[in-house]
Amino acid sequence: xxxxxxxRTARRERPRRVSPASAHSEKEPGPGRPGSGTxxxxxxxxxxxxxxxxxxxxxxxTAxxxxxxxxxxxxxxxxxxxxxxxxxxxxxxxxxxxxxxxxEVFILQVAVIVLLMVAVVVAFLLHAQWDSSRHARQEGLAxxxxxxxxxxxxxxxxxxxxxxxxxxxAQAVRKATTVDYVVVWKPDGIRVTSSDPDLIGKRVVxxxxxxxxxxxxxxxxxxxxxxxxxxxxxNSAAPxxxxxxxxxxxxxxxxxxxxxxQGVKNQLPVLLMSAxxxxxxxxxxxxxxxxxxxxxxxxLGPTEMTRMYEHHDAVLHAVREGVLILDEEARLRLxxxxxxxxxxxxxxxxxxxxxxxxxxxGMAGLLASGRTASDEVHLAGGRLLAVNxxxxxxxxxxxxxxxxxxxxxxxxxxxxxxxxxxxxxxxLYEAGVRxxxxxxxxxxxxxLTEVAVDRFADFATVELxxxxxxxxxxxxxxxxxxxxxxxxxxxxxPLYPVGEVTRTVxxxxxxxxxxxxxxxxxxxxxxxxxxxxxxxxxxxxxxxxRAAVADGIHSLITVxxxxxxxxxxxxxxxxxxxxTAYGEDDLAFAEELAARAAVSIDNARRYTRENAMAVTLQRxxxxxxxxxxxxxxxxxxxxxxxAGVGGDWFDVIPLPGARVALVVGDVVGHGLHAAAxxxxxxxxxxxxxxxxxxxxxxxxxxxxLVDRIDQDQSAEGNGxxxxxxxxxxxxxxxxxxxxxxxxxxxxxxxxxxxxxxVEFPEIxxxxxxxxxxxxxxxxxxxxPENSRLVLYTDGLVEDRDRDIDDGLAQLHDxxxxxxxxxxxxxxxxxxxxxxxxxxxxxxALLVARTQVLPPERVAQWDVPADSGSVAPLRAQVTRKLTExxxxxxxxxxxxxxxxxxxxAIRYGSEPIRARLLYERSLTCEVSDGSSTSPHLRRxxxxxxxxxxxxxxxxxxxxxxxxYTPHGxxxxxxxxxxxxxxxxxxxxxxxxxxxxxxxx
Numbered sequence: 001x002x003x004x005x006x007x008r009t010a011r012r013e014r015p016r017r018v019s020p021a022s023a024h025s026e027k028e029p030g031p032g033r034p035g036s037g038t039x040x041x042x043x044x045x046x047x048x049x050x051x052x053x054x055x056x057x058x059x060x061x062t063a064x065x066x067x068x069x070x071x072x073x074x075x076x077x078x079x080x081x082x083x084x085x086x087x088x089x090x091x092x093x094x095x096x097x098x099x100x101x102x103x104e105v106f107i108l109q110v111a112v113i114v115l116l117m118v119a120v121v122v123a124f125l126l127h128a129q130w131d132s133s134r135h136a137r138q139e140g141l142a143x144x145x146x147x148x149x150x151x152x153x154x155x156x157x158x159x160x161x162x163x164x165x166x167x168x169x170a171q172a173v174r175k176a177t178t179v180d181y182v183v184v185w186k187p188d189g190i191r192v193t194s195s196d197p198d199l200i201g202k203r204v205v206x207x208x209x210x211x212x213x214x215x216x217x218x219x220x221x222x223x224x225x226x227x228x229x230x231x232x233x234x235n236s237a238a239p240x241x242x243x244x245x246x247x248x249x250x251x252x253x254x255x256x257x258x259x260x261x262q263g264v265k266n267q268l269p270v271l272l273m274s275a276x277x278x279x280x281x282x283x284x285x286x287x288x289x290x291x292x293x294x295x296x297x298x299x300l301g302p303t304e305m306t307r308m309y310e311h312h313d314a315v316l317h318a319v320r321e322g323v324l325i326l327d328e329e330a331r332l333r334l335x336x337x338x339x340x341x342x343x344x345x346x347x348x349x350x351x352x353x354x355x356x357x358x359x360x361x362g363m364a365g366l367l368a369s370g371r372t373a374s375d376e377v378h379l380a381g382g383r384l385l386a387v388n389x390x391x392x393x394x395x396x397x398x399x400x401x402x403x404x405x406x407x408x409x410x411x412x413x414x415x416x417x418x419x420x421x422x423x424x425x426x427x428l429y430e431a432g433v434r435x436x437x438x439x440x441x442x443x444x445x446x447x448l449t450e451v452a453v454d455r456f457a458d459f460a461t462v463e464l465x466x467x468x469x470x471x472x473x474x475x476x477x478x479x480x481x482x483x484x485x486x487x488x489x490x491x492x493x494p495l496y497p498v499g500e501v502t503r504t505v506x507x508x509x510x511x512x513x514x515x516x517x518x519x520x521x522x523x524x525x526x527x528x529x530x531x532x533x534x535x536x537x538x539x540x541x542x543x544x545x546r547a548a549v550a551d552g553i554h555s556l557i558t559v560x561x562x563x564x565x566x567x568x569x570x571x572x573x574x575x576x577x578x579x580t581a582y583g584e585d586d587l588a589f590a591e592e593l594a595a596r597a598a599v600s601i602d603n604a605r606r607y608t609r610e611n612a613m614a615v616t617l618q619r620x621x622x623x624x625x626x627x628x629x630x631x632x633x634x635x636x637x638x639x640x641x642x643a644g645v646g647g648d649w650f651d652v653i654p655l656p657g658a659r660v661a662l663v664v665g666d667v668v669g670h671g672l673h674a675a676a677x678x679x680x681x682x683x684x685x686x687x688x689x690x691x692x693x694x695x696x697x698x699x700x701x702x703x704x705l706v707d708r709i710d711q712d713q714s715a716e717g718n719g720x721x722x723x724x725x726x727x728x729x730x731x732x733x734x735x736x737x738x739x740x741x742x743x744x745x746x747x748x749x750x751x752x753x754x755x756x757x758v759e760f761p762e763i764x765x766x767x768x769x770x771x772x773x774x775x776x777x778x779x780x781x782x783x784p785e786n787s788r789l790v791l792y793t794d795g796l797v798e799d800r801d802r803d804i805d806d807g808l809a810q811l812h813d814x815x816x817x818x819x820x821x822x823x824x825x826x827x828x829x830x831x832x833x834x835x836x837x838x839x840x841x842x843x844a845l846l847v848a849r850t851q852v853l854p855p856e857r858v859a860q861w862d863v864p865a866d867s868g869s870v871a872p873l874r875a876q877v878t879r880k881l882t883e884x885x886x887x888x889x890x891x892x893x894x895x896x897x898x899x900x901x902x903x904a905i906r907y908g909s910e911p912i913r914a915r916l917l918y919e920r921s922l923t924c925e926v927s928d929g930s931s932t933s934p935h936l937r938r939x940x941x942x943x944x945x946x947x948x949x950x951x952x953x954x955x956x957x958x959x960x961x962x963y964t965p966h967g968x969x970x971x972x973x974x975x976x977x978x979x980x981x982x983x984x985x986x987x988x989x990x991x992x993x994x995x996x997x998x999x
Contacts, residue, residue, distance in 0.1 A: 006974065015699040017450035027111040085630050104302075109286035117275045124271055125746045133234065136220045137254040143253040145220065148238040153945060157184065157192065157240060163200055167193045180233065183252040184240075187212050189359030192249065215239035216247050217797050224257070230255040266466040300426050320387075325392070330354050333400070338866030340415055342405050344381045363387070367403060371798035382418055384408050415676040424589050427455055431593055435599030439607040441469045448597040455591070457573035459488035459553065461495055462561075463502050466570035468601070471608030474566055480504055481569055488574075494547040495574070503570070525591050528556040529581040557587055563602035571597070614645035614672045621679035623638055626652050630919045631734035632659040632789075633849040635823035637831060639842060641795070647674035647725070648793045656960060656971045657925060658734045658853050660916050661689050664791040664846055665727040666746065677722050680709070681769075685729070692962035695729045695742035696776040699766065702727060703744065706770035714860070723770030728791060733852045734916065737916045739789065742771050747797070749782065750811060752788040752826075756819040758812050785852045788826060790815060795841030796834055810834050823847040857884070858919040863901055863926075867911050873914060884918050889974055892955050893924060899948040900926035900970050908967070920975045921957065929967040 156165030170182040170193040181195040189203040233254040322339030451458035481503035647667025726746035745768030764777035797807025814833035908928030917923040956972035
């Protein structure tokens with residue numbers, strides 16, 4: 001038995017000689033001979049194995065290996081079955097014995113090591129030869145290309161005597177490099193230079209037509225061939241081309257294969273020495289391992305070890321007591337047949353922890369505790385077992401435990417109750433798995449009723465306080481309790497249906513349940529074993545009570561659903577027909593089941609509240625409508641995920657100058673934090689766009705803002721990081737039809753051309769926001785009129801079951817071939833094609849059809865830097881406004897344009913241009929080459945100037961400045977509706993503010 005309990009340190013004991021009588025007793029044991037090691041000694045082994053009365057469960061009577069034997073008993077340690085102390089075989093020249101387990105393991109390890117060393121050497125040689133050849137190809141090609149593109153090579157080749165011009169240079173290159181030759185030759189194969197002067201003027205080694213054909217296409221060629229000087233050579237040829245693309249000649253550089261192989265041979269001694277050293281080191285390690293194995297096996301061969309363990313197993317499985325051997329981690333290492341029968345262990349029980357074997361809690365706890373036990377009675381599989389546990393750890397051995405089991409009674413009377421207890425435990429476990437699978441309050445209540453019905457109750461109902469399904473916290477004020485779930489063995493039932501109010505917490509009278517008292521805290525679990533005798537319950541609703549009793553319902557348990565000390569509702573368990581009435585044990589189980597379900601319901605309620613807050617916040621932060629503008633026809637969609645509100649957003653921002661900014665972004669994560677972060681970023685984009693920044697500058701400012709937000713939250717330690725958010729920002733100019741885009745880690749747009757084809761333009765991708773360290777780049781697109789720009793977030797094309805490449809391919813197919821679709825129709829078609837039934841991420845989609853402002857609605861003039869040019873410009877503006885039918889705003893526009901042009905002439909620099917844009921509003925723009933922007937101020941009474949911008953601000957609906965790479969643009973917008981056409985009366989009253997009296 002000692003060898004079965006684990007590895008122990010070998011002690012140096014002098015082996016005893018085996019007497020012939022002892023050997024004979026082992027081979028041919030008598031029927032009553034003690035210590036024979038067969039099944040005939042079961043009685044003796046059994047008494048030794050049941051260590052409960054002897055005080056030592058680890059006695060070795062079952063295996064015949066005890067340290068101290070009874071007087072007169074034979075010494076089993078000398079028998080052949082006790083090979084632990086047998087002397088190793090002699091006569092073998094190997095250090096561990098050729099026929100021992102250690103010797104066989106050593107020979108196998110050495111053989112494997114030798115094979116591995118040989119494989120490594122061969123693989124290294126092959127790799128070294130391949131690497132040398134590759135290096136020769138690269139070196140020859142590099143020399144040929146460098147020489148072909150060197151200055152003067154083409155002129156020398158086209159000179160009257162190309163050999164005189166190129167031969168010295170070719171020889172100098174050959175000597176300066178490691179190649180064996182540098183040959184310049186013409187397309188007809190005639191050598192111009194050569195390391196062997198006798199070969200100059202002769203043709204190169206055939207075939208060379210393929211090399212010439214590739215050279216005509218500008219391609220180099222590397223081949224292995226027989227050189228003219230003898231031997232295989234790695235030859236690389238590079239073309240020499242003229243400026244017109246014609247082939248002037250070729251340059252060949254070669255390295256002989258013998259030089260390549262020589263490099264491999266030079267490395268071979270070092271490789272062999274390394275392999276020999278590794279072999280010696282590995283063999284030494286194997287020798288140490290085999291020596292340790294020899295000590296553990298005491299030099300026994302496989303046959304001796306097999307015979308010894310066969311004898312041990314025969315005795316172990318013949319005893320009438322169950323034996324379990326456990327290691328220090330409470331893992332089962334060995335169980336005899338009786339133990340498997342008593343505990344009903346599975347076939348694969350060895351190696352598993354005792355708490356994973358399906359044992360009863362008491363039995364598993366005892367075996368896993370590590371404490372010593374003597375004749376403790378525990379329940380296991382309907383049996384009462386007397387259990388003895390002893391430690392097998394000696395002073396020098398590994399820790400472990402051995403347990404013996406005896407069946408003391410069949411427990412006929414307790415089997416029924418034990419089965420009920422097991423069923424209740426299984427039901428509680430199943431409830432923990434099935435209740436609360438979703439974060440929906442009503443669905444969680446339905447799962448509770450479904451788990452209880454048919455295994456604990458015939459009908460189950462759940463009533464919740466009205467605030468709970470909405471995610472609100474229940475209060476102490478009188479509140480209706482409404483039925484939200486019902487399950488039963490048949491339908492319909494005489495109970496209140498879903499949606500009916502059954503109780504009012506805080507008032508007397510409760511419907512089908514028991515009285516609630518005067519407040520929520522007074523509700524307790526109530527047992528009604530016989531509803532026919534429950535007069536208080538019948539008086540609450542006599543008609544429905546009579547119907548329930550008539551339907552066979554006869555017993556009821558009502559249990560409050562409480563979580564964190566707050567009453568959420570109640571659950572009612574009903575039994576009907578032939579089911580037994582509820583008892584006190586059932587009441588305790590119902591309370592445990594309700595307590596577990598109440599936690600899941602409260603978690604769902606809290607999630608509902610948080611999700612509602614996040615949805616409300618996000619809806620308030622997303623655009624509620626699209627602004628009016630003429631540059632783009634826009635349609636948008638936002639679809640949140642069921643897992644919670646995400647951080648995707650979009651925006652459409654009108655800009656001055658018939659331009660529109662399109663924004664799509666994504667914040668990492670879900671919930672309130674993501675929604676709040678999305679609102680902050682969207683507000684920042686709106687503010688930055690009001691400064692009329694270029695896309696790359698806006699993203700740079702946004703990246704800096706995200707970095708500051710993360711620093712503030714890290715310093716406070718109370719927020720999630722914003723780093724990782726993505727954004728795509730695009731500006732479309734309807735005058736030029738140009739679209740400028742930049743992106744920070746976001747997916748690029750799709751462009752649907754007017755003919756229905758789809759493109760995914762290459763937009764330089766920047767790092768996500770907050771990472772910093774790299775500037776953002778822009779790209780310019782010129783989509784034709786009536787093209788559709790499709791901007792989206794990753795939730796549209798990427799999902800847990802779909803790769804992003806597959807999603808982009810599906811998006812391409814959904815967009816292609818339908819040029820007649822409007823943006824609204826495009827949004828619907830894309831979502832129908834790509835949106836999965838249960839998306840794991842929210843989706844933002846923006847589709848914009850491009851429109852171009854007609855040229856007849858754009859007027860532009862170049863203005864000389866002369867104050868005398870203002871008057872002619874005003875006349876031209878008046879004519880253009882009259883042509884457009886805007887005579888009502890002519891005076892106001894002349895005044896605004898005069899002030900802006902005068903400012904540009906006086907304070908700006910050339911070139912100066914004026915432009916009018918006629919769309920929903922009238923836009924006046926004056927650009928100049930200066931980057932200095934004027935500021936609005938109120939002039940003092942004594943100042944002669946300083947009132948021009950004030951006039952402009954009063955007359956225009958909006959005005960501002962935007963900077964360009966060549967200066968700035970001053971712009972104004974005048975509304976053509978709602979009185980924006982202005983009358984002369986308003987201008988006159990405005991000018992009257994600076995009459996002589998006020999000055």
